[in-house]
Structure formats: C-alpha cells, structure tokens
Amino acid sequence: MSKNQNILIIGAGLCGSLLALRMAQRGFQVTLVEKRPDLRKIIQDAGRSINLALSDRGLRGLRIAGVEEAAKKLCIPMNGRMIHDKAGNTFLSPYSGRKNEYINSVSRPGLNMLLLDEAEKMPNVKIIFNHACENVDLENASAVFKEFNSDKEITISADVIFGTDGAGSAVRKNMYENHKFLFSFSQQWLGHGYKELEIPAAENNGYRTYKNALHIWPRGEDMLIALPNLDGSFTVTLFLPYENNDYCFANLTTPEMVHEYFNKEYPDVVEMIPNLSEEFFNNPIGPLGTVKCSPWNSFGKVLLLGDAAHAIVPFYGQGMNASFEDVVVFDEILEKYASEENINWNTILKEYESKRINDTDAIADLAVDNFHEMKEHTAMEIFQNKRKLETAFEAEFPEEYYSKYSLVTFKESISYSEAMKRGRAQDKAILNLLDDGKLTEEMSLKEKLELVKKETQAILHDDEVAFG
C-alpha cells in the first residue's frame, strides 16, 4: 500500500484524534484540522458532557493504537447501576454477573488530550486548530477552512478526506446538499433535553456517594444520572421533557420551582449539590438527537466516521465506543488491502460502509430503547426480576449466557446488530416467561436457563419465518 497518500481528517475530537494516530502509525501523511482551539490550552466550558462511559469496544480501538493502558489511568470502573428511589433508598444492579465486566467513567477532554498528545508525537501528523470547515469539494477531495480569529481562508487538498466532525458535521452537510447522488438522512430529536449539574468532591477529594457505579434516579418520564470523576466530583445529568409534563424545562423557570422539583423527586441529591438553582440556570439545555445517513462515502474521496456518520443518544453509553470501533473496523479493511501496490479508496470506503452501517443503525436504536429502560423500567418489578435472573445466569454460567447489555457492552467479538437481535429475543423470552409464571421457584437455575434459551430460539425462528 503506497504510504505517500495524503490524508485529511476534519475534526479532532475523540474519533478524529484516534483515527489520525492510527493512520499515522500506518505511515500515511496526516493533516488533522479542528474548528475549536486546542483544548489542551484552554479552560473547559461548563455544561458540556464531560465524562463518558468507556467499555470494551472503545478500549479495543485504543488498544490497536497502543494507548489503552494510558487511557485506563483516566478511568473509574463502574460495576453497575445504583438505583435511587424517592425515599433515598439505593440498590446496586450489576452490569454483569461476571466479575471482570464493568464500564468506566472517563473524562472526555482528558481522553481527547491524551489522543492529541499521542498523535502529535508522530512526525507524519500535522494538527491545525481554530479552522472551521466551510466547504468540501467532494469530487476532488479538497476542503476550505476559515481561521477563527482572522477569517482567513485556506484550502487543503488530499487523496482522501475523513469527516470526523461530530453530530453537526459540516462535511455531512456538503453531502446532504449535493444533488449528484441520493443521500438518505435522518435527524430525530427526543422530546427530552438534558442539563448538566455537579456534585462537588467532599473533603480530600472524597466522593459524596458510592464511587464505583453509574447512579440513576429513575422517575418514569424524567431521570437524573451521575458519573464519578477522578477528582471526587460527580457529573450529574438531568433528562427532562421540554414541555407537557408536570415538571419540564418549560415550567422550571424559578429557583423555587427547581428546588420544589428536586426536593420532591431527588431529595438525596439536593444536599449534595450546594448551588443547585445557580447551576441549573447557568448551564445550557442540550438537545438529544439521533442522526443516521447513507452513503457515508462520496465519489470514493470522502468518508464520514464517528458521530458525523451516526450520532446517537447517550443512554447506552456507546457513543464514543461506537466511534472508536469505527476506527477498528476501518483499520481491519486497510489491513486486508495492506499488501496491494495501489490503494483503491473507492473500494475501501464502500466496503467499510457496507460492513459497518447495520451495526451503527443497531446501536442507535438500542440507545433510544435504553432511554425508556433507564427512566422507567429500572424502577419496575418485572424488569428488576429479569435483571436479577440474568445476573444469576451470568454469575453461574459465565460462558453460556450474555444479557443484551453484556452482548452490547462487553462482547466485542459480536457486532451491535447481532447483539441487538439476540438480546431483544432474550429479553422478550424472559419477560414473557416471567409474565406467564413459567419460571417457577421449584426450577433450578440451570433449568431456567435452558427454558430461556429454548424460548429465545423459538422467537428467533418465528421472526425469521415471518420477516426473513
């Protein structure tokens, strides 16, 4: 594969930085351009999602670029969901019955800085900050950027361009507006927005609530979650309907209303957030959207990856993981053609999309499903019983059973789409067996597992016959 190819990567967030690093490791000449200032040199904005869940699929992406161990130093393991009821009672619902399966809370800027540092160490990577993409010539692989301070424009040409410029991608906009091919596109907004708050560290960087969990306060239509940070603080996120709810962003307009709402729904949180209403009114409301599109590649010259190709809602903790897995899948295809003399980007970009798109569609749908699971189902008895049974299966028969959550989160060897299909069938099997009273107390755990497996197979078979 000829290494003197010039690669232009637009967007130096998590996906773009990792891709730049990996492409440089493969010997390509990489230019990485970012709209924002170098985040290593500025103070972070409040109110942007500052910690994320990192799990196996994401770690695999970091591993192939040799930065997994460095990244793990930024991580706080979360072993399960800690559910908080209105009375302040809590219980921990483990993410898996297997001891070694957990997810990690990691700082978005911290991880991004690590990746930028590593990319910058490569002699064949050039990083340009403060340049916003104005226009992409899709047919000729060149892009125009405007410098933030001076408004001066520069044009960069390349052999191939990667658009890793996030959910609001400027590269994707050029595809949407191009009329030489049919571009399927969807943006779907939830009726809920989010707002970030902070539980500050206790004295000596202590944690004000249990450190190693993702905390959830499920309340049906609304919910609060919290993820731990290394400094002892938690980043709290409120998910709330914009309107048409007893409490919603439209009516939480005064400090009194905010306190009334929190005192009623999240009394144990109120005492942990000293400046509740101040933070509430200072921080922005963020929208929650899913973006899908196709094709990701145009003219064999430009490819979308990461959120630019598939932005998802945060409820499966898979946004970053999916983006890093994009890099893994793309890298595998590059590897396949590595011995060929001439590189055929058109073939590679198309093969990547056809291998990947069903999986990113699946995780997008799973993430929306999980919103309902988190805000409603975690508080419902039948779903709690299902989780208990699955955790027991995983603890007792670790090789034989993976819940949908485990398939998606920990089983990187199977794809998101396969995880969705098997996971949904399993969920349906267990819920129906529970509802029909067919999992009786007399049965051994092994008997229950066999019955669940049999019912799952029957569901998959019936769907196959009916829907192909």
Next chain:
Amino acid sequence: MSKNQNILIIGAGLCGSLLALRMAQRGFQVTLVEKRPDLRKIIQDAGRSINLALSDRGLRGLRIAGVEEAAKKLCIPMNGRMIHDKAGNTFLSPYSGRKNEYINSVSRPGLNMLLLDEAEKMPNVKIIFNHACENVDLENASAVFKEFNSDKEITISADVIFGTDGAGSAVRKNMYENHKFLFSFSQQWLGHGYKELEIPAAENNGYRTYKNALHIWPRGEDMLIALPNLDGSFTVTLFLPYENNDYCFANLTTPEMVHEYFNKEYPDVVEMIPNLSEEFFNNPIGPLGTVKCSPWNSFGKVLLLGDAAHAIVPFYGQGMNASFEDVVVFDEILEKYASEENINWNTILKEYESKRINDTDAIADLAVDNFHEMKEHTAMEIFQNKRKLETAFEAEFPEEYYSKYSLVTFKESISYSEAMKRGRAQDKAILNLLDDGKLTEEMSLKEKLELVKKETQAILHDDEVAFG
C-alpha cells in the same frame, strides 16, 4: 367558528385542491397557490406517475367534499393482483375475499382537474398558478412567491398557512432551516429507481391484457407493474436497482441491453410495448423515497399536510389515499371546534398532528414492506399459500377476518397504525403456522381461522409484555 379567517394553501396538487375545496365549503376565505401552470391548460409530461390507486380511505375524503361520484367516473376497478411469471403464465390473486372490496386505477391529472374545477366553483376560493414559494415567515403566517415567467415576487399573508406542496415541499424546507425549534426529519431513498413505460391501447380502445387488475411481474430484485387507463392503455412502471445487480439502471445503457433484459424477464410485455427502447431512453428515472418529519406545525401558524408531511413509496397504493385521509382527519377536528366563537389554530394544528402522525408513520413503513412483498413474496409459495388462505377466510367469514392488506386498504374505520399492528401479527401467525405444518388438511376452514386468531392474540400479547 369565525369564517372570515384567511387560509393560504401552498400547493394545488391532489391534497391541496381537496383541502381548498373542503375549507371553502366550511366558509373560510381560501387562497390556493401553485408553482406549476394550470394543468387543465397544458399537455402533460411523459414519465410522471400518471395513474394511481384510489381506495376506501381516499374515497372517504372525496365523499366529505361531495365529489366521490364524479371521481368514480374516472376509475377503473382492479380486483386483484395479476401475477405474470417468466413463461407468461398468469394468475389472479384477489385483493380481498369479499366481492365489494377492490381498488381503483385513476388518472392523477384527471382527478386533480376535477378537484380544481370544483374548488374554482366556490366564490371564496382564489387559485393562483405559476407562483413558486420562495420563503415562508413561519411565525407570522406569510409567504413570498415568485411568478414563473416574470420573476416578480408577491407576498401573501394569512391567518394560517397549509403546506401541501408535496414530497419536495418548500414549506417544509423553511421548517428544517428554522433554528427556533427542534425539527425531526428523515429522507430515506431506496436503492431502486423507477421508469414509466406505456402499453398503448389496442384497436378501438381495447386493452392488450386483462383490464381489471393491477399487473405484477415479480422478479425478486426487480419488478414491472401495470395499471389500466380509461383510454385502453396501461401505464407500466419498471422498478429496478440503480446499480450492483445483473440488470440495473447503471448497465441498461443500450437498446440491445434493454431488449435482452425485457426478453429474458418480461417476454409477454415486449410484444405489448412497440417502442420499448425508445421509451426507455426518453423517460426519466425517478427516485423512490420516504419522508417523515415532526412537528408538522410551527408556531400555531403553519401546517404540513399530504406528501409534504409524509411522502411514501408507492407500493401500498396509499400515497394519495393517506393525503385525502389527512383532510378527513383535519376536517373532523375542525368540526369538533366548529361551535366555538374564536378559532385557536395552535390547538387545532397540534391536535391534528398528535392524532395523525403514528398513522402516517405506519403507512410509510408498510409501503416499504410491501415493496419486498410485491417484488419477491408474490412469487414465493408460502406467501401464495398465505394469500389463498386469507382470501378463503374473507370469502367464507367476511365479518370475522380482514387480511393486513384489507385492513389497510378497505377498513377505513381503523387507523393505519392499528392495521399495521394487527396485520403484522396475523401475517406472522399464519406464516409460522404454515411453516410448522399446524394448518393441516383435515382441519375445517373455521378451525383454521380459530387457530390463526388464537395465535395472533398470543403474538400481540407477547409483544405487549415485552415492548409495552
């Protein structure tokens, strides 16, 4: 309800013309603006879909405006699908086991002219042709139009605006580009395009093949269909992949290739289309897309209806029917508030969307499903056996059984979303019972029906438990 309200309707196609007529009948002051010339005064373009399927939901819309009988004079009943195999053998698969249930082939321009004529008869309707919508002020209900010949701009203000300007709606574009609210939007293109051809009339306006059917030549990935016209001709539509198929638009580039393809796949059609390759190369390739969006209403001032709100692929024959049903649903809501002194458009527009959107989403999905059914399943034995059984149920037990097709097409008293839910469960029940050999020859038809009903209920119950 105050009648001096000014109503601006943008788009005088089928939906806009019917809406204008109905709103005028309710006493509103209606201005109807159309981008194209008055189609009653020009010669029609070739290659645009010139006949459509009109069925019960659409007829209901025409009925409330008092034009059902006039429209029926333009109709040719089609009693079923006539399936043509490669050897030229045909068999008729009825649309229903009930004698009085059929769909109609109707001329799009013919029906549109009828509606324009009727609207124009109303003293409170003003129709303006040749004016393209340039911009809509969504917050103030005014729109700017440019005259086609002179480029002169006019601005029209109203109390409320209806965007009925079709799949490529300019009104919708204004909502998409407005950043004061979150606009969910999707456009999904099939990998297939379509091309129209014509089977001309035989001598004395005779029909070259069976008149009262929708003809289908299902070939797996590609298909041909034909609908009859009043003058003895048939409008033929080829649905073919753009690329990556043995035969596709990308490789049918010479008269020889076109004849090779048609001789191989549709030998009985070749002899009926005298100028096959000429027509093939003269007529455009049309794309096949689904558009969904939400909200349909902005600021209580502007509402999308018809294809502008929900463009669907043509495979259920429901595009026009869904648009006419929009007018029915909207009219029912107007009726509900008819006795109130002051009209609250914001309430009415919101209520309309919340009542309607699940149903138009459902028919959009059903139409894509039906593409696969038509091009593949109609040629498969298990699906043919299902249809035979369903037709027998409907003939023998007309009050007790409605197939999915009948629920969608003939059962206007239930919504599209309910028809989809019940119909899909029924399909799954029958296909699985057939596959499992549980519908035996010894059973009476009544016993089979009872088993199908029981299995359908079990499927609906299991889905309810698992997915709520």
